[in-house]
Amino acid sequence: KSALNPEGSKQYYEKTGLPAGTTRDYEDGYEVVNVPAKFRDEDSLRARIVLKDSMDKTCIKGFTNIPTLNPMQSTVFKTAFKSQENLLICAPTGAGKTNVAMLTVLAHFRDKGVIKNEDDPYAAYANVGSSEFESGKKVIYIAPMKALAQEVVEKFGKRLKPLKLKVAELTGDMQLTKA
Numbered sequence: 001k002s003a004l005n006p007e008g009s010k011q012y013y014e015k016t017g018l019p020a021g022t023t024r025d026y027e028d029g030y031e032v033v034n035v036p037a038k039f040r041d042e043d044s045l046r047a048r049i050v051l052k053d054s055m056d057k058t059c060i061k062g063f064t065n066i067p068t069l070n071p072m073q074s075t076v077f078k079t080a081f082k083s084q085e086n087l088l089i090c091a092p093t094g095a096g097k098t099n100v101a102m103l104t105v106l107a108h109f110r111d112k113g114v115i116k117n118e119d120d121p122y123a124a125y126a127n128v129g130s131s132e133f134e135s136g137k138k139v140i141y142i143a144p145m146k147a148l149a150q151e152v153v154e155k156f157g158k159r160l161k162p163l164k165l166k167v168a169e170l171t172g173d174m175q176l177t178k179a
Contacts (some may be wrong), residue, residue, distance in 0.1 A: 020036075046074045047072065051066065054077065063099075073096045076103075077103065082112070109139070
């Protein structure tokens with residue numbers, strides 16, 4: 001239970017310890033503490049979104065061979081794909097942040113009429129006659145390292161090719177041109 005902090009302040013604290021099942025081994029000059037993995041209740045995870053049921057026929061081409069989103073991606077799907085809200089995704093390596101970025105890229109190009117929405121035939125005419133340099137025709141993906149930028153360009157290039165979208169890399173050591 002809670003108790004007053006020994007110094008007499010009005011801050012409360014609960015005495016916590018290591019989880020049940022923790023073992024300690026004392027070696028010469030150090031201690032090894034083995035903490036058991038936390039039980040993961042699969043029922044408490046968000047249901048995985050099935051892409052063929054949630055995306056239009058055109059945008060799903062960016063997710064070929066990916067039938068469902070993982071729980072993290074499923075959690076942000078509505079905001080990433082069905083709204084124009086800003087997102088900040090903080091997740092470990094391998095959690096699927098690149099797929100979330102792909103959702104936002106596809107949604108942006110769909111909403112701007114750059115890629116045809118087969119479910120809404122009139123949406124394709126939203127930007128007829130506009131040049132590729134006009135608003136909404138480009139997306140910028142910022143990566144902290146050149147190697148990661150190259151990896152994302154390769155991944156996005158393959159996935160956006162069926163939609164006839166071009167992906168290019170631009171780093172600080174390149175010259176800008178209109179071509």
